[in-house]
Amino acid sequence: MIDALPHGTQAPLGSPAKRRPVVPSAVLGTLIFVVAEVMFFVGMISAFTISKATALPGSWPVPGQPMLPADATALNTVALLLSGAVLVAAHVSFRKGSPMAKWLVLGAWVLGALFVGLQGREWAALLSQGLTLTSSRLGAFFYLIVGTHAVHALMALVALGLSFVSLLRGSTSPGLFFGAQTFWYFVVLLWPIIYARVYF
C-alpha cells in the first residue's frame, strides 16, 4: 500500500480532466483485500462451527481441557471496540484539519496494543492450563483463529503506527492513513464475530 497515492492527485497541469474516483484507490485496494480476508476468516470459523456441530456426544466441550475465559475476554473486546471508536473520531478531526487527529490516532493505537497485550496474557494462562495447539481440536482451532486475528492486529498496528508518524511529520496525504484505517476497522469489526463464535 506504499504507492497508495490517490490516483490523479500528482498529475501535472495540462493533463486532461481525470475522473474523480468515487473511492480513493488506497481505500478501494484495501477494501478488496479485506473482502479476501473476510472470506479467509469465514473459512476458518465455519470449519470450527461444523467441527463443533458434528462432535460425537460427550466429546464437546473436550473433556480435560480448560474452558475459554469468555468473561475475562469481554474486557479485551471492549478495549478493541473503543480503539475503533477513537479512530473514527481521529478520522473526523483529520477531515476538519484539526491537530487533535494525530493524538487520537495514538490513542487508538494504544488501545489496540492493549488488546493484543491482554490476548497475550490470556494465551500464556491457557497454555499453562494445558490447552495447546496439539492437545485437542479446541486448542487447534482456538490458536488458529485467534492467532490469525492477532497477526492481523499486529500488521494493522504497524500500519497505524506508520500513519501516526507521518501525521506527526505534518503529512496531509491521506493515502496511507485511509488505507490503514480501513484495515483497522476490519480487524476491530471482525473480533466480535470471533468472540461470539469461538469463546461461547
Next chain:
Amino acid sequence: MSAEAHAHGHADGHGHHGHGHHDEGFIKKYLWSTDHKMIGFQYMFTGMAMALLGGFTVYAFRMQLAFPGISVPGYGRVTATDYNALVTTHGSVMIFWVAMPVLIAALGNYLIPLMIGCDDMVFPRLNRLSYQIFLISAIVLIASFYVDGGAFGGAWTSYPPLSAKAEFSLTPKGSTLWLLAVALEFVAFLLGGINFVTTVMNSRAPGMKMFDVPIVVWMIIIASILFMASVGPLVAGAVMLLFDQQLGTGFFDPAKGGDPVLWQHLFWFFGHPEVYVVLLPAMGIVAEIITVFSRKKLFAYKTVLYTAIGTGVLSFFVWAHHQFIAGIDPRMANIFSVTTLLISIPVAEMCFVYIATLYGGSIRLTTPMLWALAFIGEFLLGGVTGIFLGASGADIYFHDTYFVIAHFHYTFFPIAFIAVFAAVTYWFPKMFGKHMNDTLGKMHFWGTIISFNFIFIPLFVLGARGDHRRIYDYRHFPDLMKPGMQDLRILATVALLVLLAFQVVFLANFIYSLFKGRKAEANPWNANTLEWHAPSPPPHGNFPEGLPTVHRGPYEYSHPDRQDDFWPQHLAGDARSAQS
C-alpha cells in the same frame, strides 16, 4: 509539453524520477520494471516456460501408461513414486502456473491499461511485487523435485490424509513445499487482482462509461473478484493442512477428531469458482476476436456482461458436485446437482451469443479467428460432457474414471491453450510490433486441434468403459485390460506426442516473428478498442499523443452511418450510438 506530461503524469507512482525517454539498464527494464506491459511479458514468458514443464511431465507419464515399464526417452524409467509426482505436478502447474498467470496476470496486465486508456496500473510497485512473489512460487515448486522423497504426489487437489501424513505420501518435504508454492502464488494473484479492479474503477479514460469497457476487461475483472472472494477458505484450509503436516495438529485427521472431507469442502469452494476464474477471461478474449473478424457488433453486450456476473455468483454454489461419492448427504447432493446443471445455462448462453454475433457477419478466417471458433466448439463439448458428471446419479458411475479427465481437459485445454493461442496471435502485432507468420500459425492450429481431439475422445471412450484414473500400471488390473483398451491408451499417447511436436511450430513461429516478422502498423486488424490506438509496440506511458478520450462503445463495426467498417472508440464523432 502536454504530451510529455501525459506520458509521465504518474512519475511518482512509477518510482522513476528521470524525465523524458530515459535509457534504463537491462535489469531495470526487463527484470525490475514497474511497467504493466513488461510485467505482463514476465508473467507470459514464465507461464510459457512452466507450460513446457507441464508438457514434459504429461509426456513422461502418458508414455508410462501406453507402454508400461519402458524407459521413456529423455526421462528414463517412470517409477510409481515418479508417476504420482508427475501427475500432481502436471495438474498443479497447468492450472496454477500456466492458466492463471497467462490468462489473468499476463493478459490482464498487458491489456487492462491499454484497453481502458491509461498509462499504467494504479499500484505499479505492488504489481512488480506480485510478479516477484509469483516467480518465487514457481522456483519453490521446481525445488520440491530435489528434496528428500521428491516432489509431492498427492494430486493437485491434495486430499488428506494422503497429503497430511508423510507415512502415506512418502514426501515429507515435497508436500510442504508444494503447499508453500501454492500459497505464495495466491498472494501474488491477490496483489494482481487488487490492482486490476482498482485500476479499472479509478483510471478509465474520460468518457469511458461502464458499457464502453471491452468485454475482455470486464471478464478479467469479474474473474479477479471471483478469485479474491473464493481463495480465502482455501488459504484457511492450506494453513490447517500445513499445521497438520508440520505441527501435528489433527484438523483433517479422524484419529484426532478431525474430518478429511472438510478439506474437500474448503478446497472445492475455491476450486470450482477457479474454473470460472480462468474461463471468463478466455470467453472475453473470444468476444474481442469474433467481433473484429466478423466485422459485427457483439450481439447483446449487456447480456454477456450480466450472464458473466450471474455465472460468477452461481459458481459459488456448485462445489460439492466434486464430493458426490465422498459420503455427503444425498439430499445435499441433489441440491448441488441442480445448481451444477443450472450453471450450464449461462455458459451455454454466452456461447450462443457468440454464435449469434457470427451470424451474417463478414467472417475472416485469420489464425486468431480460427482459434476463437475452435474455442467455442471444443468448449461446448467440454460443457456438454459436464452434464453427465453434474447429475449425481450418473456421477456415481463416472467418478474417478477417464471420462472425468477427458471432460475437464475439454474445458481446460480450450481455456488455457486455445484461448491463449487466440490471444497471442491476435495481440502479437501490438505486443511486439511484428506480424506472426500466418502459414505457420495455421499449421500449428490444425496440428494442435486435430491431435487434441485424438487424445481425449479415446479417453471418453475409455472412461465410459470404466477405466479408472490414478493407476500406474494397468497390467495389474485385468478388468481394465480388456481387448481394445490398451490400444485406445496408445492412441491417446501418440496423439499427445503429435500435439507436443506441433508446439515446436508455435515456438519457432513466435521466435522467428519476434525478430524477423513483418513490421506491424498500429491497427493491423482495423479494430476499435483503445489498445490499437497506441503505437505497436506501445512505449512507456502507452499513448505518446496523450491519453485518449472515449466516444463510443467498443464494438461499432459496420456502422450504417459510416464508410469505414470500424469506428474506433477514441475518434470524436456524432451522437453516441445506442448500446445493447
